[in-house]
Amino acid sequence: MIDATLVSGFLGAGKTTWLAEHLRRHEDGVDLVVVNDFADQGVDDALLREAASEAGARVEPIVGGCLCCDRDGALRRVLHAEIGRRHRGDAARDGRVVVETSGLAEPHRITRMLADDPVLRTNLSLRSLVVVVDGLGGRRLLRHRHGVRDQVAVADRVVLSRADLARHGELEELAATVRRLNATAELVASTLGTERPVTPADPAVADVFDDDGTVAEPDVRSCRVDLAEGTSWAEYALWLDTMCRAHPDRLLRSKGIVPTRDGRLLVQSMGGDVATPVPAPPGVDTGMVFVLDRIDPDALVRSLRTHVPSAGA
C-alpha cells in the first residue's frame, strides 16, 4: 500500500517552501515527490530536488498543464509505475508519495481520479490533502477566486504561510475565513515551513465572496523568458514592481532566476506581492516563468524587453 499526501494551494501560496521543509522533517521518509508546474518549464522540481535528496526521495516533474485536467494521464502513469516498482521489489514498509499540484489545479478532481482508477484505488490511500494559503494575500484570493475557495473547502489540513510577515490579528482573521469555508480542517500557521497553531478570530470578520459570475472568463497562459547574464537588478525590479501594481489580477505568478551582475537571484511574485529575493540554488536554469491571466504572452515579453534592455534580445 502507498500512502499519498496531496499538497495544493493557489499560485505562489508557498507550497514548495512548505513541502521542502516538510520533507526535511518527515521522520517516515518519502519515496517519491511528484511536482506539477502549470508552465512548460518547471522551477519547483529544481528547487525541491535538494530537500528531496536529503530525504531520500525521488522527484518526478510533470510540467505543461494541470494534473487535474491536461496532465491527469501523466500523474496516473507515474503512480502506476511507482505501484509496479513496489510490487516488483521487497517493500519493507508502506510507500509514501507526495504530490504537489500546480496552483491552478482543482484537488477534488485529483481525489476523484484516485478513487475512480481501479489500480490506484486498491494500492494507494490518500492520507492527507494539505492546502497552503498565502498568509498575506490569501484573504483577497478567497474573496475573489472561486477556485481558491474550492481548494480550501476540500482540505484536511490548511497551512497559512508567510506567518512571519502577517500583522497582528491578520492570520487569525484569515483562519476565520478558512473556517467558514471548511469547518473540520486542521489549521496551522507556517513560517518557511515551520508550523505553529493558529486560532480563528472570534467573532469572525465578515467576507463578501463576490466573484460568482462577475469576473471575465479566465484565460490562463504561461510563458518563459530567458534573461541574459548581467541583467540589471534595478531595471528588472522596477519593471516587476510596476507590472505587479498595474496588473495584480492578471500577472498571477512569476518565478525564476535573474542572473544579476552580483549573482543569481531567485525572484518570485504572487499577484501584487513580491517575495524577498534569495540567492538561487545551483542547478536551476536561468530564466523566468510567468503565469498570466488575460495578458498576451507576446505583449509581456515585449514589455520586458523594452523596460529591461539589459536582459538581452
Add this chain to the structure above:
Amino acid sequence: MCAQCRAPGSRIDWYAAGAPDTLAGRRTARTELAAVATRQLAPLGLRVDAHPGSMTLAVRSATGRTVVVTRLDELADAVRALTGRSVDPLEPRR
C-alpha cells in the same frame, strides 16, 4: 480595487534584499534605481535623483515639486501623488 481588501504591495524592501549587503552595494543599487526610474518616468515629466550621502531618492516633477522616498515600492505612490497617474508597463512607450 475591492473595498474589503488592502491595496496590493509588498511589506518588505525586496529591492534592497536583492542588492549586495555592503555600503557600496547599497549605494550602487540606489544610484542605478534612480537612473532606471528617471528613464521610465520621463514621459510623465518626472526625474528621480539619488543624492550622494543620502540613502533616499527624490522624485521631482517639472515644476519642482518633490517627494522623497526610501524604497522602490514607494516610488509608485510618489508618482501618483505628483502626477495623479500610474505607470502601466504593458502600454507602448511614447
